[in-house]
Amino acid sequence: MNNGYVLQMKDISKEYYGNKVLKGVNLNVKAGEIHCLVGENGAGKSTLMNILFGMDVIHSTGGYEGEILFNEKITEIKSPKKAMELGIGMVHQEFMLIPEFTITENIKLNREITKDNVISKILGDRLRTIDSKRMNDDARSALDRLDMNIDEWVRIVGLPVGHMQFVEIAREIDKTKVKLMVFDEPTAVLTESEADNLLKSMKKLASSGIAILFITHRLDEVISISDNVTILRDGELVKTLVTSESSVGEIAELMVGRKVDILNKEEKNKKQVKREVILELKDFSVHMPGEEVKNINLKIENGEIFGIGGLAGQGKVGIANGIMGLYPSNGELYLKGNKLKLNDTNNSLENGLAFVSEDRREVGLILDSSIELNIIFTALNIQNKFLKKYLFFTLQNSKKIKKHTDEMIKKLDIRCTSSKQNVGKLSGGNQQKVCIARALTQDPDILFVSEPTRGIDIGAKKLVLDLLVELNKELGMTIVMTSSELTELRKISDRIAIISEGKVAGILKPGDSDKKFGLMMSGTKIKELQEEVI
Amino acid sequence: MAEVKEINKKNSQLKSFFIKNIVTIIFIVITIIGILLSELSFTFIVNELINRISRNSFLVLSLIIPILAGIGLNFGIVVGAMAGQTAIIMVTYWGITGLKGFILSLIFAFPFAVLFGYLTGKLFNKTKGQEMIAGLIVGFFANGIYQFVFLYLVGTIIPMKNTVMIKPDGVGLRNTISLCGGDYPDGIKYALDGIFRLNLFYFMIIGSSLVMIYAVYKILKNRNKKYIPVKSSGTYITYIIIALVFIAVSIGVLVSGSSLAMLKVPVITLAVIAVLCLFNVLIMKTKIGQDFRTVGLSQSIAKVSGINVDRTRLIATIISTVLAAWGQIIFLQNIGTMNTYGNHMQVGMFAIAAILIGGASVTKANVRHALIGTALFHSVFIVSPTAGKTLFGDAQIGEFFRAFVVYGVIGISLGLHAWKKRAVSRL
Amino acid sequence: MTSKLIVNKIGLPRFIISTLFVFVLILAVVLKVPMDMLLSDVIKRFGMYGILVLAMVPSIQSGTGPNFALPIGIVCGLLGATMSIEFGHVGFSAFIIAVLFSIPIAVITGYFYGKLLNAVKGSEMAIATYTGFSVVQLMSIGWIMLPFKSGQMIWPIGKGLRTTFTLEKTFGHVLDNFLHFNILGVTIPTGLLLFFLGACYFVYLFTKSKTGTAILAGGMNPNYARASGVNIDKGRMIANILSTVLGAVGIIVYSSSYGFVQLYTAPLMMAFPAVAAVLIGGATAKRAKISHVIIGVLLFQGLLTSAMPVTNKIFPVGNISEIIRTVVQNGIILYALTKVEGGK
Structure with a gap:
């Protein structure tokens, strides 16, 4: 059975202290697909992502219902580390970059390549020497995949925001075997041309076989880039649409629509x-x-x-x-x-x-x-x-x-x-x-x-x-x-x-x-x- | 036009160099004025300085790692010094002297320092953002316990029998304990310093030659390298020139037969300090060193990327405490008598003032800051009483000035750090 | 369960110290320490240290934390005291003139100190400590250099003021002796107590004024206060001026009651016992009330005063009560520091 889905989230529900924030949501993403996730604040997007990444908030509040299939195997994602090992990457809205470090150091943050030295053999792994040459090589190839021609030994401080975003992405693709990348409102902080560049790179990544889950509120971006779009509202799945068969108007209506009783009768x-x-x-x-x-x-x-x-x-x-x-x-x-x-x-x-x-x-x-x-x-x-x-x-x-x-x-x-x-x-x-x-x-x-x-x-x-x-x-x-x-x-x-x-x-x-x-x-x-x- | 620009650029470079190193430059000026005023003989000053640099550098170097790991100035090294003194008390009581006693005290100090460092580190993790005041107070607090142990428990609960170390009534250690070496030794005096002393100027000639060889090697290596080298060949040529000047001066002094030619340096102690410098540099190139830097620059990002922040800070504190314990042992083997209840108390402030004078800050420190700072701080220390006497007719004024400098420089650098942090956060 | 609740309500430090105090008092009775003497001492020290501890209240309330730079206020007070003597005043008038001289000095220094604290928000405690230290050292040079002439204060030979000099002929014990009386052999220094309680009442009134309320709100939640139109920096400034003035007045009262003035490095460590006392009284680095001062001074100074004769009976050698002071004082400060929120 090979249906090509990298990620399938089936009938996911989640309760916080008796408050249902997700009610039977389904989400399916294929390899090489760009899948958009839209919804208002509080629609349940971040809870869904927290579940996907096995965040502490989920497990310390009683876990979730439903099942997650990754590469068509039922998987329990218990920790962010596990998510990373599976090959799920996330580009955060806020940059997780240290300005004083070089691009390489940021890409390899806490994943440094090390080599043995005399002392580390006796006193343990944390004393292994940093192998900056190999780290630089890795960073270079990750940057090359994104068509970034900036030098890898440049420090982050002073780089334009768009470049920082790319360093974040480079870090995710440098993590071996990335199969699914989540972009959380990545274009919010970018200028228009930077955003265009980013969308191009996303397409390129998708064409190399990586599944992309794209969270955004810009519906024009949704239309221009995605293959499919899933709309959430009040913790419920409203609909999953094939983008090419839909319009900005339809998505907008589905995103907001709900009954409103207007109190101001006069x-x-x-x-x-x-x-x-x-x-x-x-x-x-x-x-x-x-x-x-x-x-x-x-x-x-x-x-x-x-x-x-x-x-x-x-x-x-x-x-x-x-x-x-x-x-x-x-x-x-x-x-x-x-x-x-x-x-x-x-x-x-x-x-x-x-x-x-x-x-x-x-x-x-x-x-x-x-x-x-x-x-x-x-x-x-x-x-x-x-x-x-x-x-x-x-x-x-x-x-x-x-x-x-x-x-x-x-x-x-x-x-x-x-x-x-x-x-x-x-x-x-x-x-x-x-x-x-x-x-x-x-x-x-x-x-x-x-x-x-x-x-x-x-x-x-x-x-x-x-x-x-x-x-x-x-x-x-x-x-x-x-x-x-x-x-x-x-x-x-x-x-x-x-x-x-x-x-x-x-x-x-x-x-x-x-x-x-x-x-x-x-x-x-x-x-x-x-x-x-x- | 291009030339004007070039000059402007040079000017602004010079300016920023001055601003960056303002503290150090001020102290160089103070030192020079002090030396001129003090009317002390040059030979005396140099001799004192060699002594003080060799006995204090190790303690100052122990401060570097916590600064890089974001803990700041570790006032808690006082606790490390107590561990060192505890070990010395043990070996002296058991009558183990000389080099053997010295090495044993290093070994004995280790578990104490690890334990004290662990506790201090735990405390630092609980007082994040206030480590520096906490470090100061923890020194005072530990001193209370230290006094209790050695004044009251010794001879009562701790079974130490009457020796010259214990007060006549059999309870508590004396205020001073002799660590004398020599033919009939009762301590570890000069255990390290005395192994091998070399004439200062021979030492300089040999040292300078080594620097020259290293520089030539680097220049050759720079020629065929893919990445941009850290330092340009020009810098190394400057090194060579400076080394040549040193050699020339040394030969000149030796030939002239001035009293300076009699000065000697404790080579092994300096070698130990050099090893520690190398350790401080090398550890930053390992995984744990990278973790120190990451935690030091941003605890939150370090945490998100999976580094155990508290543990990393704990390790940094423990390393610093152990080094401080050993540093105190090196300090005391040079002094030769231990002021049981006093020696450790000033350790933290003096070492911290020294590294700050050398150009370090709450978040930035390296080996160079530590060494330059030690030299400058102790120059001021040597000359200020006599300079005060010449200037105001009262040696006390010099001493108060010295103390003012210690506290003032710490206060100012903490203030600058807080002010900068605020300025950045307001942007 | 209930015992745990009581401890929570009293606060762990307050609970431990009061238990210790009671224990020492019982020991004192058992060991037949003369109780009238002991109680007289406790009451005297309560009045002596009180105002120095009171100086912690405004600074904590304004959000700058305990005033670790208390030595700055102390130096101002000493300057007022020495000037009063220099100008030949004696008795009560010497005391009042000393206070009057020291207040403007303290206001001006407090102003600059407040400016400094506003520039270094977030690290006030460490910086205050070192500012206090360096001012003491700088002033030590001052004690040598300043042109004082009064024979009561200067070295007979050599330069500058003496490290310690008696107030026997000037304003020593003026407050203690004011309306003092004995009850069951216990001496009550009425004037001293009245002066301290009066100062407490004055600070209490201040905290209930408009400015005081604004300072309190600014200290507890600067964002809230700013949204209500409070100028936080001004509030912190006023609070620290007040704290410096209290430090100045406090040391004059202390010296008068002690009977001696101590100059040079004597003020260096004086902030710490005062900080410890207010913390023992139930204050935190963020909150303090007058009641914390009164309870704190009574417990801390009471414990130290009574521990001395008691421990001397058990350990005839050395001064174990000094060690108790060190451990208790610094232990309580560390405990309070672990409760300060912060970090990056």
Whole structure:
């Protein structure tokens, strides 16, 4: 029985603490094939890859169901080392390169070729001498296979990013008998011409008989290079398509499609009201590593819930962080028509902006401190609330602090033993409520909420979203919500901006078609998009 | 135009050379001023320097491997020094003297140093990022235990009977222990130094000749090589010229019959130091050496590529501790008396200050830094009291200045390292 | 199970040291060490060392870790003390003038020290240690060179100030003797205790002020504080100035109570017992409260003071309590270091 499949993953399921993240997924890759894997964040791509590489996270959380066939033999991949021995290689999104080392040293990292010397014979293998000549020869031949004519003894430091990517690939093909190579979003960090070169090399590798599994969100790349494409959504296999028989539009639709019940029933009524612009972004850029925002223009209207969506790493998270002055930004910001000073957190807070960070544990909270301090601190520091004069000293007004915290605990239903409890001891959902309570204590005009439901359970998710809607309706608070979950954005927002590659790909209404959302998120050029939509 | 560019390039090269070696250059200047002020005879200074270089270099060299493995300046070598002293106490108590005693103390020191190094290394793995303060404190901590053992357990729990080493009341070791050699030896003094001493200038002539032969060999080898050589033939020609100058000067001094011509060097000790230098160079060319470098440059990448980071750091610490133990034994066989409760305490700071003065940093060190640093540091050490006296009329000022230099240079280089790390991470 | 819970709640170091302290006290009773003397000593040392330990609180709260550069503050305090004597003050006024002189000096030095710490974030502890060491050495040159004339302080022959000189005629024991009384043979140095507790209360009030709260938040989570508009570097600066000032005042109190001023290399190692005390009291390299200071000084100095007469009865030779100090003090610092998060 020779069906030519290098890898067959059959009916793979995986649970993390009762939470099903993969549900019966199948994936088949033939030798010499370029197979694309697409899906939104959280669709299960990385879990699937973790299973393929036998990562610790999988085995320490109870393993997986289903079976993996490698070269048509049932195989259990228990460790990354085993995966490597089988001939599975991975090109990471982040480079695993040491800048001070030469290309050869990086290619041979911890796989150095050694030779015996007098001492190593007595004291063991780790004292064998490095055989740099043979290492250089190996590195040379790996580089040659990729048509790289750079010298192998050059140090990494100072090389262009594209070259570094190739060194990573060279390392994988230098590992003997590579049969399957996984590329995890390799083109994300490359310039266009570098990306083209990479795709060419991938084709060349495939034609030499190596199977390639290509994870990407750029659907044009999918169309141009792959033989087959597998689409995942919410941990389920949506479909495996033959690329030549499909289109960007079809893939995009399959990637996003799901039922959305729109919570904002009065959407129609609202739309007719002509609202003022409360915040305007002009040529606004933010230098947030991994989430760069590049010259965007946006108008946020008073009293709306404005959603910001897009895939991870595309810059959606950078916008709120930039407006709050947490990461360096440039361009212009107008709040109610007045120019807002950039890169000054104090100033942003003083002007009635409040921010609930996407990074709850690192930025949003002081984990080993009380609920009280967490909730009142920003208001105390910025608005001099909760202070009282005692003779020469202006000190915390502990009575007022306690009273306010208790009110917030009641109002937002924060489950805790007392207002003095450390927030580190609370559950994720309750922690998120503390973050929101802190922002509310400021009485803000605009509330920025980033990833409000990340890492909290389903019940708490609903509570948090309901709370945001309530604040919006009852207090008329303008809310800017950034989220990776399109469903929740479409559930509560009035308008949704999709950010792709640091730019606004377009602004959509919650009721717009899945295809539109899918295409915009995949960074399909606006022009093509318009054609597609027409 | 091209010439101007060439000159500009040379200028900027010169500038970057100065900036890179600023600490070393400052100390060369201080040393020269100190020598001029001190009014000490040149012969005295050179003699002292030979002594101090031969007895301290080994300790300073023991610092290199932990620096390359990313642990930083190993203040924990104090613990190694304690292992060395423990071994010396053992051989001295059993009356094993001379070369035999010396070699035995190296052997006895080994298991202690491995054990202490293992514990220190474990601690370093638990205090990643704070190894340098942890190393300092671990020295203080171990000193408490060391004192407890040798002040209270000796003569009570450890059955050591009354010898000249033990205090009159039978409990605890004396403050100083004589290691005298000679005709009626009671210790290991000069066990290594005394094997073979050679006139300094004969030694220089022989050494320079060897360098010349090596240089000529390299030049010939450079002619037919595929890869670009590490050093150009020009560098080797410079070596030859320097060697010739040394030979000429040496012959000149010998002929002139000045008091300098009487100076001698402990050849075997220097040979042992040379072997250690070679060891430090060679180990970096092995698999474990490559692992040290990888771990030193990036623990996370090392871990991902399957290197056992903690174990590698542990090995580096153990090697350093063992070398420090042996270094302390070499140090004491030269000094000839052991200050039981004091000798080890300064070892870490002095060795670290020396290697930093030689141009090393928290992440970069080599044999050259260690040797140049030892020479410069001890030059300052020799001349500063007398220089202080000439300058301010008080020898104490020179001594305080010396101590200030030790702490200051360590503080500054730690500061620069932290500052650079921050500057890089902010980019 | 419950016993383990109690240990967890008290904290392992605090538990071990208090057990040891109680054990030594029992031994003292058994060995018939005069208890009134012993307790008087414990209380006196509690007041003597207190403010030096208190100096650890602001720096830990601001996130720079324990102030290993305490010798810098100490040197400022000694400068204030020597200047006060040089200008001929005696008694209480000498003490107050010493404090008043030392505060501006400490504020200025603390400012530069704070600048340094802000430039070397992440390695504060090691750098602080060596900065402290080198300042002590540099100041040793100062003690020789500075043009002091007072016969109480300078060497009769030769240059510079004496290494140790008595405060008998100036401000020795002024605080101890203020309203002191005896109870069951135990001397209570009321003034000293009041001064220490007053300083504690002052620092407590500071931590409850707006600036103090911002420093606390900045120390516990700089990212959180920055997102709330706190200038972290400024907070660290203020905290370290305060810590340096406390170090300066602390050494004046210490010297007064001790009855002698010790110059030159005496301050070199003084940071370590203070760091150890606050850690024993329950602080970590990241968190410290006033209660940690009070408990810590009492336990650590109490243990050391009572260990001396007790061990001397068991081991009549040598000074084993010095060894206990070394092991306990450095052991606790190492323990705290293993709890510091970090690494690359």
